Amino acid sequence: MDTTQEKLCATPCPIARGLERIGDRWSMLVLRDIERGLTRYDLIRTSLGIAPNILARRLSALTEAGLLEKRRYSQRPPRDDYLLTDAGRDFIPVLAAIAAWGARHNGEGALSRLIDEQDGHVVEPIVIDKVNGAPIGTRRLRIELPE
């Protein structure tokens, strides 16, 4: 019902374009779980407490959208797990930014944290402009429409 192609070029806004492909809670939480190694249907289902039909639909929508791919890990019985594609993996930093925001503004009670495995420090994600290193939000920005 929503192939990747048909909605492209609907809007010039890259935020809207991005949200068309993953703009719902479950999809983002599915990506989070797969990234942390829960690559199988049942692992994700019990982790999220999501209804089975909903998870099935989300997984195939994410696969269709090119964020996940199925990989057969057992021929008999036929079993697949789900892996992030390049596009899916590239979305993980966005989740990190959402996590940082959630931690700053939803901070009551205990929170899980992101740890860098190389040296064990607590990661603090922020969004910057790669061009000059300035954190987004510190300089006035403008949206320029295409010609």
Add this chain to the structure above:
Amino acid sequence: MDTTQEKLCATPCPIARGLERIGDRWSMLVLRDIERGLTRYDLIRTSLGIAPNILARRLSALTEAGLLEKRRYSQRPPRDDYLLTDAGRDFIPVLAAIAAWGARHNGEGALSRLIDEQDGHVVEPIVIDKVNGAPIGTRRLRIELPE
């Protein structure tokens, strides 16, 4: 029906916590529009093409969630506009990161771009770890649950 308080502490995951407050397409697009100066109901409605009841609900949910605040700009007739709170403004960098992802992976056709008003360059948002400057995704991370 969803006050800010009652869901807090439901999960220790800051991503899930964040998404509880803004994890839907319309809310994020509303924030985008308000940030670019469309602070009034009708401006947002025509910009997004959203149904009026849905927009009303989103605006009050976002206000309830502490991302927006109403400001009366006319006493007679009584009229309000919507402004970002600190928490709402702090979410803008996440939208920038989503936009960058959307531009990278949804790039067919013309796209609008973010311009830095100080020197006019095209902004390229990326998420990094503030602690060491490493882009998120370049180092292995682990989620640590609270004790």
Add this chain to the structure above:
DNA sequence: GATATTAACTATCAAAATGCAAGTGACTCC
């Protein structure tokens, strides 16, 4: 002073998405 217009909604109802519970298919293990 009646009528039109503007801005910000609310009300009503149909359509779509979500969610729960139970069931199915393809196996393996005992």
Add this chain to the structure above:
DNA sequence: GGAGTCACTTGCATTTTGATAGTTAATATC
């Protein structure tokens, strides 16, 4: 051959979304 596992599907109730029309409180116009 019965029980268990994994990855779902089916059917149906509930919830959310969306389209359309109407409302309220005013000002502006004829």
